[in-house]
Amino acid sequence: MVVPQGSLGTWEVRSIVGNMFPLLILLSIIVLMAGITLESAEELLEQYGILAVMVPTMVGTGGNLGAILSSRLSTRLHLGTTEFDPTDRVLWANVGAILALAATIFTALAVGAYLLGAVLGFGLPLSTLLVISLISGMSVAVIAIVFSFAATYASYRLGIDPDDTTIPIVTNVVDVFGMIIFIGVSGFVLGF
Amino acid sequence: MGVWDDFWSIYREALPILLIALCGGLFAGLVLEGLIESVERFPGLLVMVPVFLATRGNVYGALGGRISSGLHQGLIEPRFERNDRLVNAVVASFINGIGISVVIGVITWLALLILGWDSAALYEFVGIMLISGVLTSVVMIFGLLILIFAGYTYGYDPDNLVGPAVTTLGDIFGMLFLLLSVGIVEVIV
Numbered sequence: 509m510v511v512p513q514g515s516l517g518t519w520e521v522r523s524i525v526g527n528m529f530p531l532l533i534l535l536s537i538i539v540l541m542a543g544i545t546l547e548s549a550e551e552l553l554e555q556y557g558i559l560a561v562m563v564p565t566m567v568g569t570g571g572n573l574g575a576i577l578s579s580r581l582s583t584r585l586h587l588g589t590t591e592f593d594p595t596d597r598v599l600w601a602n603v604g605a606i607l608a609l610a611a612t613i614f615t616a617l618a619v620g621a622y623l624l625g626a627v628l629g630f631g632l633p634l635s636t637l638l639v640i641s642l643i644s645g646m647s648v649a650v651i652a653i654v655f656s657f658a659a660t661y662a663s664y665r666l667g668i669d670p671d672d673t674t675i676p677i678v679t680n681v682v683d684v685f686g687m688i689i690f691i692g693v694s695g696f697v698l699g700f
Numbered sequence: 701m702g703v704w705d706d707f708w709s710i711y712r713e714a715l716p717i718l719l720i721a722l723c724g725g726l727f728a729g730l731v732l733e734g735l736i737e738s739v740e741r742f743p744g745l746l747v748m749v750p751v752f753l754a755t756r757g758n759v760y761g762a763l764g765g766r767i768s769s770g771l772h773q774g775l776i777e778p779r780f781e782r783n784d785r786l787v788n789a790v791v792a793s794f795i796n797g798i799g800i801s802v803v804i805g806v807i808t809w810l811a812l813l814i815l816g817w818d819s820a821a822l823y824e825f826v827g828i829m830l831i832s833g834v835l836t837s838v839v840m841i842f843g844l845l846i847l848i849f850a851g852y853t854y855g856y857d858p859d860n861l862v863g864p865a866v867t868t869l870g871d872i873f874g875m876l877f878l879l880l881s882v883g884i885v886e887v888i889v
Binding site for chain 1: 703704706707708710711714715717718719721722724725726728729730732733736739744745746747748749750751753754755757758759761762766770775784785788789791792793795796799800803804807808811815817863867871875
């Protein structure tokens with residue numbers, strides 16, 4: 509069925525809910541893995557409360573970086589300015605900017621967590637927080653980049669508009685990696 | 701434009717948004733730290749946290765995208781009025797936001813059952829998710845609409861507002877209402 513632009517069709521409650529709810533359930537099942545990882549790390553988080561403070565940002569930032577890169581890539585594909593040629597230097601500018609953003613944000617996260625911990629009295633040394641935040645953060649950034657390229661390319665080849673389904677799936681999958689890597693790296697660094 | 705200029709323009713454009721999201725994330729983290737004490741009363745509670753937070757982005761990010769496209773296309777006006785499209789989009793977001801919250805309560809309980817882990821009762825999970833789902837929906841939907849409408853009226857492109865607004869508001873209010881509803885269910889049950 510072709511819905512003409514501006515008709516009420518795609519704005520019906522039934523069609524919005526019917527289109528989105530199955531995707532929401534799928535995404536919830538994906539992110540459930542992050543929840544199970546968090547639950548299994550409960551003792552670690554109880555002992556080092558400052559790690560809990562870092563969790564929402566660790567989980568969210570990878571997804572945010574993936575979303576920024578994916579929408580930039582899909583816009584370029586729509587405009588026909590990208591063919592996924594490894595010699596395309598603008599692609600490398602995108603990758604470089606994502607890595608630089610990740611380095612900035614995860615440094616800021618470590619410093620922010622350190623300051624909050626110092627004020628609240630359950631901190632860890634800044635060097636430890638920097639090691640945990642940057643190792644897990646940069647790994648997640650690399651995963652976000654790989655997934656964004658793969659998903660945008662796949663949906664381009666399959667003729668699916670990446671904005672509808674690909675970007676939410678990439679963001680949520682990267683969220684899961686963020687949690688698993690963060691808990692793994694923290695446990696390893698703290699010898700838990 | 702050289703590679704270096706490209707690099708800087710992407711970096712400069714995205715950094716403020718990510719820094720705002722970082723502040724929201726740190727606040728949400730402080731609330732999460734407080735929530736960990738309640739885990740003994742409700743085993744398995746932590747499983748729901750990332751799923752609940754991710755859902756805020758999925759449901760209300762979609763609403764924000766839809767509203768800003770509607771504004772760009774001239775299908776809706778930037779104010780609260782009885783416009784069929786606006787009302788439908790809001791009603792659908794309430795159904796999606798509250799419905800998926802209840803689903804999260806159920807699948808969390810099922811996952812813990814399958815893993816054989818210690819778990820709170822199904823009605824406790826569903827109760828916590830229902831209360832926090834309803835409260836977050838109200839604040840997120842009206843907060844987001846007020847922000848988008850005000851931004852649009854003052855000449856900001858709503859497309860650039862939606863992402864950071866959803867992430868930051870969703871982290872802050874999602875965690876606050878989760879903590880509140882855990883407290884409510886603790887008292888009632």
